[in-house]
Each structure stands twice: as C-alpha cells, then as structure tokens.
Amino acid sequence: MVVTLKDIAKKTGKSVTTVSRALNGYDDVSAETKALVLRVAKELGYSPNTWAQRLQKQHTETIGLIIPTFGPRFSDPFFSELLAGIGNRAAHLGYDLLVSTRAPGEEELIAYRAAIQGRRVDGFVLVRTRRQDARVTCLQEADFPFVAFGRAEEKIDFPFVDEDGTYGMKLVTKYLASLGHQRIACIAPPPNLMFAHYRLQGFKEGLMEAGIPADDSLILIGDLTQRGGYEQANKLLDLPSPPTAIAACNDLMALGAMSAAQDRNLMVGKDISITGFDNIPMAEYSHPSLTTLHQPLYQIGGMVCEMLIQLIQGEPLEEKNILLKPELIVRQSSGLSSTQS
Amino acid sequence: MVVTLKDIAKKTGKSVTTVSRALNGYDDVSAETKALVLRVAKELGYSPNTWAQRLQKQHTETIGLIIPTFGPRFSDPFFSELLAGIGNRAAHLGYDLLVSTRAPGEEELIAYRAAIQGRRVDGFVLVRTRRQDARVTCLQEADFPFVAFGRAEEKIDFPFVDEDGTYGMKLVTKYLASLGHQRIACIAPPPNLMFAHYRLQGFKEGLMEAGIPADDSLILIGDLTQRGGYEQANKLLDLPSPPTAIAACNDLMALGAMSAAQDRNLMVGKDISITGFDNIPMAEYSHPSLTTLHQPLYQIGGMVCEMLIQLIQGEPLEEKNILLKPELIVRQSSGLSSTQS
DNA sequence: ATTCTATTCCAAAACGTTTTGGAAGTCAAG
C-alpha cells in the first residue's frame, strides 16, 4: 500500500542506501542508476515518510503557533490576518505550520513544553506578548528558537517584530486634538498585554504634547472585542460630561464604539469622532469608514516567520529587533470637534 | 540535553522496555517500579519524541487542513471562524491541526498527495467543495479519511456537513418579496463552488414561489470579497431599471454592496434592501446591521473535526451526512420596498 | 606488478519509540 525506500530498492535491484542517495541527489551514484531510481520512484508514487525522515534528521521543518484565545473563540481578524501572513510565508519556505489554541495559563505552558521536548516543531512564533510573559522564559530556558510579535516588559533580549504603538497612539491623539477635541477618551486593552502599555502611553503623551490635561475617568479598559468597545463607549457617553472623541486601541473596539454612538443617534465623524488601531479590512468598509492606524499584519506575519526560519537554520539575522511605524489613515469617522459650534 | 527513554532506563536501572511500559500504564510492571519510573521521568522532564512515537505507532494524531486561497490572502472571516472551530475541537480531542494554504490547482493536489503518502496527517478536513472536486477523488483513491464542509456535485458518497444553501436563499428571497420587492438582484459566488450552485438555486426557487419572473440581468457573479460585492452592486445600480433589493450570497459581498449603495446616498434598509449569508460577526455591527442567514461556522468546524476523528479511530458515524438549516436573521439592512410610495 | 585515484555501490548503525515473545522468579496446588 504505502511505498517505502525498500520497495524501490527491491524493484531496482539496488540497495536502500543507494536509492536514498539517488533521491537526495548525492553524486556518488551513477547517472543511469539515478535515472532508474527516479523513474521507479515516480512510477510507484513514492514520497518519503515524514516521521521517519524527521526522526532521523532531527529537525521537523515545522513551526508552531499557539494562539492565546481569550474567551471562547478567536474570530479576531487580527489573528486571521497574521496567521495568513505566517502560513503563506512558511509554505513558501517549505515549512509546515502547526496551529493550536490555548487560553493563557498553565495549560498553555504545558503545550509549549510538550512541543519543545517532543521536538514537535523547530521553533515558535509568539504572538501578543504579555507582561512577565511565562512563554518567553520557558522558551529561553529551553534555548528554543522563537520570534515574537511584540516586545517584552523587562529588558529581556529576544528577536521580535513590533509596531510602535506609542508612536501610533500619539499620532492619532494629536490628530484628534488638532481637530479641536479637548475631551478625548481612550478605550485601552487589558493592561497585562504589552501593546496595551505602549498604546496607552502614546495616548497620554499625545494629550500632554497637545496641552490637554489628563483625565483618568476618560480612560477605560475594553476586552478588544466589538462588544467590549460597545459597552465601554456607552459608559463614556453616559458621563456627565462625555468625550467628543474616542480613541479606541483597536479597530474592533472602535467599531463597537461606533455602534454605541449610532444607537444614540450621534453622527460619527460629526457629533463625535472615533478612531481605531490596526486597520483591519473591515475598517475600510464600515460606515462611516474608520480612521485608524495601519499596521501591516499580513506582512508582519511574513517577517516574523522568515526571521524564525533564519534563526532555525542558524543564519544570522540582519536585524534582531524591528519596530514598525504605523501610519495614520484618516477616514470618515473623525472630524472637527463640534463643541465650538 | 533531550531526555529519552534510555536516560530514564539508565537512571532507574530498568530496561527501556519496562520504562516504556510503565509510562504507558501496562499492568505487567510492578507498582513500585512504575512509581520509580514515573518519578524519575518527571524529574528529568521527560516527554516522548513525537516523531519516534508516530513512526512506530503509524498514526499521527494530527489532522490536516489546506485552505484554498483564492487570491493572495485569506482574511476571510468565514475561514477564521471555521478554523477556530476545527482547531479548538481538535485540541480538545488531543489532536494537532496542520494548516496550509494552497491555491486551487495542481500545487494543491501535490500538497494533498505528499501529506497522504508521507503519512503526515491521519485525515483531512476539506473545505469549500467544488464541482468535480479533484481533492475528493484524490482522497478517495488513496482511501484516506476525510470529512468535507460542503457537498459534491455528482452523487459521490462521502461524509460531509453542509448548510442547506438552497433553503436559506429561498427563505431570504421570499422574505424580500414579502416586503414588496419585485426587482430582486442576486450577487452569486463563482459557479465552480458547490455552495454557489445551491444558493443560486434557492434564489431562483424563491423568486418562482413568489411569482416573480426571473431576470438574468439581475444575477451577477462576485468573488466573495467586499470589493467584489462593491463592484457588482455598482453594476446593478447602474442598470436602467435598478433592483430595489440585493440578495448577496455571502456577508462580505453584502457589506461591499452596502458601501456601493451608501456611496450613492441610498439609505440601506429604506431606499434599498441588502441581505447577506453567513452571519459573520461583522454583520451584527455594520451600519445598518445586516439581514442575513445564520450559519454556525464555529460549530460546524467542531462537528466536521469530530466526525473526522471518529472516522480516523474507526468508530462508526451516527450520521454520515449532515445538512443544517440556516436561520434568517432580520436586521436593519432590509425593509419595505419604497417603489410603491 | 604495484600503487593511487575515482567512481559506484552498500551493510550496518543510528534516530527514539512500541511491541513481540519469551525468560526468570515466586507461589500454590497436585
């Protein structure tokens, strides 16, 4: 049923060794033998048993990705875009991608450890880094190759790609201020996530540079989903003195916030300005279209994947740490403050 | 560095066989030996080498999914939702998920064949079945376990889960007709996809049952993306006698169509009705929110995955073919026809 | 005739696990 090297050896009258070497293009096999072997292999529809190969070669040509699912699902376009980038680049470089989902916590670490010790993958892509990220220490202790999308808190040294969230949020906050907004709210991500820290900091710096006093009642934390954005926006709009602009720290929450505003018959882009972060495909097609910061997730996935594979293959990285500047995309969801009128 | 059975054997003074059997819970090893082995294994942080195990056991505890990427990427929420369902259920049942992306065609088949012959996965989940689907014949010839999301054209027999697209589209078409719409357009998927066939058929049957004559100029084919929906809707709205309702065959195209209408200052839900299919998370939060057919993609992913694993493990399937009825979700993007007024 | 080099091949070991088919020991029954 399944064709092995032995079958080819028997059919060609050569040894298993020779067949193997012929197929792998060694030059200590004569041209005619090689041709014969190749022909027979094709005839029988041979392709090598992956497990035997990997057992022998001690590497797997597979990279791992364990998606940290907060809550029951991950229909987050953030992940799917990133996943596409990683997966396509991996396929292109001849690597497989092994995907799992684990909620952050003990289970998650067990999955990492099992994959490492069981040599199931050659390296990991780490996404959405956290403060005191146990995954990082786990991988570093095992001296296992990995590249992260996101930085770590302490000055821990590891290869990563990240977007400059501080820069981005500062940009958009100052932009909102330049439109005349004085009461600018922020819907921030859960603070244990590293990017939350950077984005929130950018928001605060932006306010400061615009000369707007900080007001902690205008900073709420959302769970990164549309529903979360909706709920937090409602709280903001219920304030005695509600904000005229909301800078959400991701697009999904921004879209939720837009729904909340529209439910109150506010014209988003006129009565209130709302901005996001990520520039997911949805952002362009929402109504009004969403002002946001563009983060090339698909490309980032590709970069991270490529760096990891270089690392695995022992090639030196040109750049170990890459920080990308997000680009402000102004669309219709933001406009001049109407409080003056 | 890496701990093997041999290391444990050496440390405990037992044989590799005994260690293996102790760890695997055979009862021909004494309680104290077992305890000793378990303790040492834990001490050394042993976990088995996956490749060796799989080579020996001849099965991989991994299921494969090759996403047919049309175009450069697959940020389609359809896939990410489905993927989440498959991945989570697989993890729950102790299986890994191996993901690849391949454009339909020769490359794709090669990937399937290599995975089969290389025994890389125990079975496949097939998504988005096509007419004369080469993947199906490939898998059937190899007698390889698979479960599809989607049916096949001919009366080819294989296990699948599918949504009843005909029923769904008939439902929504008749619903639109009941609102007074007489000129109802359809943006259909590429006809080589099986679900395109069923959904289009449902649309036609719906028109017929509502007593509305068919008009082929009102049926256009879109590429399932927002951009595609936008373009096709523009063509429809440019017609001398444009439709008052557009039934798009998926949500993404419906959202694109909404954009097209809104660009012309049409009030979606009043001046024109637009409906989708899938009920992706975005549909609830678009403006206006999208009337659509709910298809529980996450659950479907789980079902397909579970059926596949049953198949792999040689358990009989209670139901080999499952056809789910989509549910009509009426939201704000559809309303009474305004042509009477 | 001998040595050297090049070419072509292959037996055996190795990767780390599980399974097969006993072997050795103990104990109780006959």
Next chain:
DNA sequence: CTTGACTTCCAAAACGTTTTGGAATAGAAT
C-alpha cells in the same frame, strides 16, 4: 518434586529514513 499460573521483567525486532565508513572495481600512473 512437578506442574501450572502468575507476576515482573527485558532483549530484540520493528517503524522508514539518513549517514557513516568502507568495499569493490576500473583505470591511470608509477
């Protein structure tokens, strides 16, 4: 003292590949 049953263990084979370390042959150089 045998026999049989039971418990506990293990050597060796197997999974399918790659790599190691030659062996065999032929031709060329000495």
